[in-house]
Amino acid sequence: MQKSAVRWGLLALFADGPKYGYQLKNEFDAHTSGGWALNVGQVYTTLDRLARDGLVESVGSNADGREVFAITGQGRQALADWFVSPVTETERPRSELAIKLAMAAIAPGVDVAAVVQAQRTESMRQMRDYTDLRRHEVQSHDVAWLLLVDHLIFTLESEIRWLDHVEATVLRRAQPHRAPTPAAFRPDDVEVGGW
Amino acid sequence: MSAFVLRFAGVSRIYGVGEQEVHALDDVSFDVAAGELVAVMGPSGSGKSTLLALAGGLDAPTSGTVSVEGVGLAGLDAAALARLRRDRVGYVFQDYNLVTDLTAAENVALPRELAGVGARAARREAVAALAEVGLADLAGRFPDQLSGGQQQRIAIARALVGQRRLVLADEPTGALDSHTSLAVLEVLRARIDAGAAGVLVTHEPRYAGWADRTIFLRDGKLVDATGPRQTPEQLLGRMV
Numbered sequence: 148m149q150k151s152a153v154r155w156g157l158l159a160l161f162a163d164g165p166k167y168g169y170q171l172k173n174e175f176d177a178h179t180s181g182g183w184a185l186n187v188g189q190v191y192t193t194l195d196r197l198a199r200d201g202l203v204e205s206v207g208s209n210a211d212g213r214e215v216f217a218i219t220g221q222g223r224q225a226l227a228d229w230f231v232s233p234v235t236e237t238e239r240p241r242s243e244l245a246i247k248l249a250m251a252a253i254a255p256g257v258d259v260a261a262v263v264q265a266q267r268t269e270s271m272r273q274m275r276d277y278t279d280l281r282r283h284e285v286q287s288h289d290v291a292w293l294l295l296v297d298h299l300i301f302t303l304e305s306e307i308r309w310l311d312h313v314e315a316t317v318l319r320r321a322q323p324h325r326a327p328t329p330a331a332f333r334p335d336d337v338e339v340g341g342w
Numbered sequence: 343m344s345a346f347v348l349r350f351a352g353v354s355r356i357y358g359v360g361e362q363e364v365h366a367l368d369d370v371s372f373d374v375a376a377g378e379l380v381a382v383m384g385p386s387g388s389g390k391s392t393l394l395a396l397a398g399g400l401d402a403p404t405s406g407t408v409s410v411e412g413v414g415l416a417g418l419d420a421a422a423l424a425r426l427r428r429d430r431v432g433y434v435f436q437d438y439n440l441v442t443d444l445t446a447a448e449n450v451a452l453p454r455e456l457a458g459v460g461a462r463a464a465r466r467e468a469v470a471a472l473a474e475v476g477l478a479d480l481a482g483r484f485p486d487q488l489s490g491g492q493q494q495r496i497a498i499a500r501a502l503v504g505q506r507r508l509v510l511a512d513e514p515t516g517a518l519d520s521h522t523s524l525a526v527l528e529v530l531r532a533r534i535d536a537g538a539a540g541v542l543v544t545h546e547p548r549y550a551g552w553a554d555r556t557i558f559l560r561d562g563k564l565v566d567a568t569g570p571r572q573t574p575e576q577l578l579g580r581m582v
Contacts, residue, residue, distance in 0.1 A: 179578075264558065264566050271383075271547060271556045272568040273577075278551035280577055282531070300548060307547040311385075 153185065155229050157193050158202055161218035162226065165206055168194055169213070178291040197222070244306065248313050263314045267307055274303045346409070347508050347539035348374040348397055353406035355392050355562075366392040368562040369406070376507065379531065379540040381550035384559030390543045393559070394510050397541055399427050410508060429457050432501025432509045434530075436516035438493040440485040440500075446472060447481035450500045457504065471499040474536070475529045491522035495529050502533050509533070509540045515549055527552045 160166065160174050172190045194216060197203040202222035206215050218226070244266065251257045281296045355367040367389045374380045382390050395401040396408050399415045408415045410430055415423060432453075433439070440449045450468035455461060472478045475495040485493055494514055501509040511530065515523035523546075531552055534540050542553055550556045557567045 260560075264560075268556075268558065268566045268568055271550060273572075274547055274551035275553065275556065275568060276572045276577055278548075279571065280574060282552075284574075300551065303551075304546075304548045315385075 153189065153193055154197065155226070157190065158197060158218065158222060158226050158229075161203060161216070161222065165215045165217035167209060167213040167215045178289060179295060202226075248310075252313070252317050259317045260314060263310050267310050270303050270307050270310070274300060274307070277303070346373040346375050347411055348541065349407075349409040350393075350397070351407045351409070353396060353403045353408055355389075355396060355401065356404040365562045367396070367403070367559075370559075370562075370564045371406075372557055372564060372567070374508075374539045374541060376537050376539050377534060378555070379534045379542055379553040381542045381544060381553035381556040382559060383544065383547075383550055383556055387561075388559040389562040390559055391512070392562075394512055394541065394543055397508075398431050398433065398510050399423050425457075428453055429505055430508060432498075432503070432506045434494065434497045434501050434509060434511040434514045436513040438485070438490070438497045438517075440493055440496060442485050445482050445484055446477065446488065446496045449485070449496060450503050453500065453506070454504045459504070467504050468499070471503040472496065474502075474533065475499045489522070490518050491525055494518065494522075494526045498526070498529050498533060502538050507538050509538055511540060511542045513544055514542070515544070515546065523549060 156175070157171055160171055166174070168191045169187060171194070172185055172187050175185050175190075194203065198205065198216065201219055202225055203216045204219050206217045209215050248259070248262065248266075251259050251262045277296055277299050281293070281300070285293060350370050350372050353367055353370045354365065357364045357366055370389070370393065372380065382393060384390050392401065396403055397410075399408070399410070399418075402416065410426060413426065415426070418426060440446075441452065444452065447465060447468045450471050451461075451464040454464035454467050459467070469478060469481055472481050475498055477492060477495055477499070480488060480492060480496075485496075488496070497514075498509070501511075509530070514530070515526055518526060527549055530540065530542070540553075542550065544550050555568050558565050
């Protein structure tokens with residue numbers, strides 16, 4: 148996960164009141180079922196940076212002697228700005244898959260259909276597994292967890308659709324004069340669309 | 343009895359002869375066990391509809407064998423094949439295919455009455471099947487008094503009424519919005535989890551994700567299938 152996502156995610160958790168570091172980690176775990184895999188050191192480092200930037204401030208210690216932080220007015224404004232600002236393309240990680248398929252399409256001797264199918268099968272396997280996870284654990288998690296799983300499912304869906312597009316594009320370019328098969332012998336012609 | 347509700351063993355279906363010959367299915371083998379839903383994906387013309395037609399005994403393979411509950415379809419005469427289709431196999435189509443002049447319960451009871459079950463017993467089975475898809479209270483409604491999602495859930499009840507344990511679904515969510523599609527898939531999945539077996543043809547990756555396995559067809563060949571499941575820990579480790 149990108150550092151900025153951790154920073155904003157943690158800051159957002161302050162919206163409902165002051166918290167100490169370990170409490171933040173626990174709340175992250177509760178919302179993501181441990182999927183974010185934050186260690187407590189990362190939480191404290193991020194807290195220090197948020198304090199340095201004036202977005203949170205120390206408000207003393209609790210009964211256990213843990214330092215408690217609260218969001219500042221500047222922090223609330225920054226958080227509000229973050230929520231309304233779209234994530235721009237340049238902030239997203241580069242896709243190895245996109246590069247792999249683009250290179251496969253131009254490199255000699257690569258069976259693009261095989262590359263596409265291997266990825267399609269793996270992506271569909273993940274789709275099934277996340278769908279299973281969502282189906283079986285929907286009752287035991289909050290809406291934040293649900294939306295994170297849904298994000299993975301929709302991302303996979305988009306990836307699989309893009310793979311179909313890659314395959315169709317490469318095949319079309321490779322076979323520009325493909326003769327149609329007689330309609331009488333194409334029982335599947337009643338289907339519409341691609342995959 | 344076979345552990346598999348549906349088995350394709352080296353199934354090919356060739357239409358036409360000579361230069362006109364088209365291999366709609368080419369040496370396809372796969373099984374569907376009780377409690378298992380298998381999705382079939384592939385581009386148009388890849389053989390998905392042919393596969394469903396063969397699975398339901400509506401067409402016969404050129405070579406290879408199709409078995410339903412351990413019974414090879416090739417060995418059945420026309421009457422036995424019709425009986426097997428009626429008693430063992432249910433269909434769910436994109437456009438529901440309910441009889442408009444019959445109520446929901448009458449639609450679901452119809453295949454049982456055709457199988458020779460008395461009207462009252464068939465009605466009881468139909469109401470039970472409707473209850474399993476959460477629609478017992480709509481038993482007296484006619485199809486045009488029901489939403490698309492409700493009609494499709496009734497079609498699923500009909501597909502698995504009585505002794506039927508194999509459901510063949512051809513784009514069952516094709517005419518439904520996303521939310522309703524998920525409700526229909528939940529019902530289908532619940533019936534599979536209760537011991538039925540299913541084949542789901544779909545273009546939608548998100549809906550194929552409800553299946554235990556997806557097989558991929560291309561030019562009539564089975565080119566790949568999804569592998570074993572990952573553990574929840576492996577999945578959660580990649581959530582962001």
